[in-house]
Amino acid sequence: MRLATFRGRDDESHVRRVGLVLGQGDHVRVHPFDAGFDLVELLAESAEWRDSQADVAAAGDGLALDEILLLPPVYPVAMRDFLTFEAHVDGMERGHGSPGVPDAWYDAPVFLFMAPHAVTGPYDDVAMPPDTERLDFELEVAAIVVRDVSDVTPQEARSAIGGYCVMNDWSARDVQGKEMSLKLGPSKGKDFATTIGPWVVTPDELEDCRDADGFLDLKMSVKVNGVEVGTDRSGNMGWSFEQLVSHASRASWVKAGEVLASGTCSTGSLAESWGRNGSLTPPPLQVGDVVEMTIERLGTIRNTVGPREESVAPVAPARRRSRLEASA
Amino acid sequence: MRLATFRGRDDESHVRRVGLVLGQGDHVRVHPFDAGFDLVELLAESAEWRDSQADVAAAGDGLALDEILLLPPVYPVAMRDFLTFEAHVDGMERGHGSPGVPDAWYDAPVFLFMAPHAVTGPYDDVAMPPDTERLDFELEVAAIVVRDVSDVTPQEARSAIGGYCVMNDWSARDVQGKEMSLKLGPSKGKDFATTIGPWVVTPDELEDCRDADGFLDLKMSVKVNGVEVGTDRSGNMGWSFEQLVSHASRASWVKAGEVLASGTCSTGSLAESWGRNGSLTPPPLQVGDVVEMTIERLGTIRNTVGPREESVAPVAPARRRSRLEASA
CATH class of the missing domain: 3.90.850.10 (Fumarylacetoacetase-like, C-terminal domain)
Structure with a gap:
């Protein structure tokens, strides 16, 4: 089974969804699971239970990759x-x-x-x-x-x-x-x-x-x-x-x-x-x-x-201990 | 303000609580906040709001250190x-x-x-x-x-x-x-x-x-x-x-x-x-x-x-690439 994390390309709510990936190459479609599914939790479940949920997802309409934004599959702990x-x-x-x-x-x-x-x-x-x-x-x-x-x-x-x-x-x-x-x-x-x-x-x-x-x-x-x-x-x-x-x-x-x-x-x-x-x-x-x-x-x-983005300035060089010792 | 994370020494539920620390030395007492407070969230709030919650905690009974188990203040992300x-x-x-x-x-x-x-x-x-x-x-x-x-x-x-x-x-x-x-x-x-x-x-x-x-x-x-x-x-x-x-x-x-x-x-x-x-x-x-x-x-x-606790055995040494190259 292949599982993706995504959101709708125009989804302003930025809600993360998990989807079942079916097909190959230009024919890849992502079939959403019900909202609320978490990819790591889904992977931790039994294969039987995951398969049953995937069957439900597969029965729904799939989304083409140009309709969605694929996200990192997990935001790691x-x-x-x-x-x-x-x-x-x-x-x-x-x-x-x-x-x-x-x-x-x-x-x-x-x-x-x-x-x-x-x-x-x-x-x-x-x-x-x-x-x-x-x-x-x-x-x-x-x-x-x-x-x-x-x-x-x-x-x-x-x-x-x-x-x-x-x-x-x-x-x-x-x-x-x-x-x-x-x-x-x-x-x-x-x-x-x-x-x-x-x-x-x-x-x-x-x-x-x-x-x-x-x-x-x-x-x-x-x-x-x-x-x-x-x-x-x-x-x-x-x-x-x-x-x-x-x-x-x-x-x-x-x-x-x-x-x-x-x-x-x-x-x-x-x-x-x-x-x-x-x-x-x-x-x-x-x-x-x-x-x-x-x-x-x-x-x-x-x-x-x-392109390079604007960043804050680098921090100053280290404050030297010798400064402290010299003044001690 | 000093804030501790703790649980009751005999608390089998292992519920984590946050407490306000008052007193010094042998007179330290930990005054529990209401259950559900998280230490990082509490620290992110305004000082005024935190002070008002601390006033509530301070009014309650404090616990001596031998009544509680101090936990790591945070479990870091x-x-x-x-x-x-x-x-x-x-x-x-x-x-x-x-x-x-x-x-x-x-x-x-x-x-x-x-x-x-x-x-x-x-x-x-x-x-x-x-x-x-x-x-x-x-x-x-x-x-x-x-x-x-x-x-x-x-x-x-x-x-x-x-x-x-x-x-x-x-x-x-x-x-x-x-x-x-x-x-x-x-x-x-x-x-x-x-x-x-x-x-x-x-x-x-x-x-x-x-x-x-x-x-x-x-x-x-x-x-x-x-x-x-x-x-x-x-x-x-x-x-x-x-x-x-x-x-x-x-x-x-x-x-x-x-x-x-x-x-x-x-x-x-x-x-x-x-x-x-x-x-x-x-x-x-x-x-x-x-x-x-x-x-x-x-x-x-x-x-x-x-004392040293029992651990699983160390992993085996690396499988060598030369083994693969020799058999290629």
């Missing part, structure tokens, strides 16, 4: 980004002058908590953020968590994953690089936009895409202005999503409404190429560029880089 | 930890063999998003997390955000801060150190517990504690087993909380229910001493150790390190 693609780590490390993948990478899947308030819809424009000359994208698979879990095994984690979608973790590389020199990871370099969508596909639709170890193995690709610049397979993740949930839940919590992302696949960002090439080739994104990401079975998200 | 104390950065950098504070630190206040689901109450035991032999604490001031803001100046940010409390950002240094070698910051090294409390103090109570630049200047100290091991002043932050909110909101959002923390003050963690001393002196926390943090005007949180 938290988002985590993992680092699961070995070849991406290798490329990024070489860009930093390191010999390749650090030994620690193999031991356990590290993650960071992302800015949770910056999700954007699958076809929304993304404004050029302030302070950057090196805007980049990151092609990732994302899983939607629909149950609260703590200390679960990978087997137990399976029922906590309600579905999957495509994710673009937009990144201002120059801002991020400077921030990461302080060792806490990126902050403003990644907090302006994260695109998820176009809708959520439930795991039962993807059972035939699992490999012998149970890893989802889906073709992933990204185009800039219609030209393919990266491609990989989700089967190249070092850990399965069930393992990621288990790890995150160890002596802690993973909660319903969280989004857990794979991290960037190999060649799924410009920065990895910059690292390998030793130059800004292909060039950083510019206003007007169109970034299109497709994952087999999950669909396509497509976003245009919009 | 997101938590950010900044890095604002220059001398702490200096100590930590020296521990990593660096010459001192990197130039980039002075330019803008970096932050990370913390695990939002692991907040614990001000007097709760904190279980020794798995996989660590180097448990540590971090003494910080935290601000509670009570309005959604985007692109606000420091002046505009002022009304978005509803109050302040003490925070202990518990840290497993060995786990964290290994994770941080992957450059994304800590993940499992800090996701097991963050203590906030004992209550929230509104900004109007602290106006006389602002210095000439408007920075809150409060004495901070931490004891382990009754012995003071660290002390600093919040006036040594490189940026004010209003500046932190402004920076975080630039081309993004800071939302009601977020907690923004100062980062560790100087000598507010064992790791900084380990860096300066070149040895594990003072020693890492052990089961049974009591960590007590006090910030002038904000109060004291006190937590005992509890």
Whole structure:
């Protein structure tokens, strides 16, 4: 089952609706569920109950994509980004002058908590953020968590994953690089936009895409202005999503409404190429560029880089402690 | 005004209540507001309205601290930890063999998003997390955000801060150190517990504690087993909380229910001493150790390190891509 979150294109009330997605390509239609349905709650219900509700939705008229505005499928209670693609780590490390993948990478899947308030819809424009000359994208698979879990095994984690979608973790590389020199990871370099969508596909639709170890193995690709610049397979993740949930839940919590992302696949960002090439080739994104990401079975998200918007001034530099000590 | 979140010590319903804190030391009493009040909403209201509700609460019977269980004042929609104390950065950098504070630190206040689901109450035991032999604490001031803001100046940010409390950002240094070698910051090294409390103090109570630049200047100290091991002043932050909110909101959002923390003050963690001393002196926390943090005007949180609890097994090491390439 494919489930989208949307509102009417001319709906001034901005009420969010959930819809069943039927058809392919130009024939996609979104069939609204009754108002009041929440996507995460719907995914947490039994397949039988969800099917019965979907039958009702399917019997009604469907809406064409040009009649509606697709929204982010979920507004996450938290988002985590993992680092699961070995070849991406290798490329990024070489860009930093390191010999390749650090030994620690193999031991356990590290993650960071992302800015949770910056999700954007699958076809929304993304404004050029302030302070950057090196805007980049990151092609990732994302899983939607629909149950609260703590200390679960990978087997137990399976029922906590309600579905999957495509994710673009937009990144201002120059801002991020400077921030990461302080060792806490990126902050403003990644907090302006994260695109998820176009809708959520439930795991039962993807059972035939699992490999012998149970890893989802889906073709992933990204185009800039219609030209393919990266491609990989989700089967190249070092850990399965069930393992990621288990790890995150160890002596802690993973909660319903969280989004857990794979991290960037190999060649799924410009920065990895910059690292390998030793130059800004292909060039950083510019206003007007169109970034299109497709994952087999999950669909396509497509976003245009919009003009820079007006922002408040940057904060002043740090007040120095030496000033205080000198006056003491 | 001081506002606490609590439940009755023997209340099986686990209903959260908000209470007005009156009195000092052994004479503290918590006067419940009517059921249904939410602490963040209460802090977002006008001072006049809040005062009128507090008058009603104060007229009722107060509860002694041994009759109730103080809970985390808020269950945050997101938590950010900044890095604002220059001398702490200096100590930590020296521990990593660096010459001192990197130039980039002075330019803008970096932050990370913390695990939002692991907040614990001000007097709760904190279980020794798995996989660590180097448990540590971090003494910080935290601000509670009570309005959604985007692109606000420091002046505009002022009304978005509803109050302040003490925070202990518990840290497993060995786990964290290994994770941080992957450059994304800590993940499992800090996701097991963050203590906030004992209550929230509104900004109007602290106006006389602002210095000439408007920075809150409060004495901070931490004891382990009754012995003071660290002390600093919040006036040594490189940026004010209003500046932190402004920076975080630039081309993004800071939302009601977020907690923004100062980062560790100087000598507010064992790791900084380990860096300066070149040895594990003072020693890492052990089961049974009591960590007590006090910030002038904000109060004291006190937590005992509890025994390690049973956890699921760690996930398997990464599946290697070379395996796939060899078989291709």
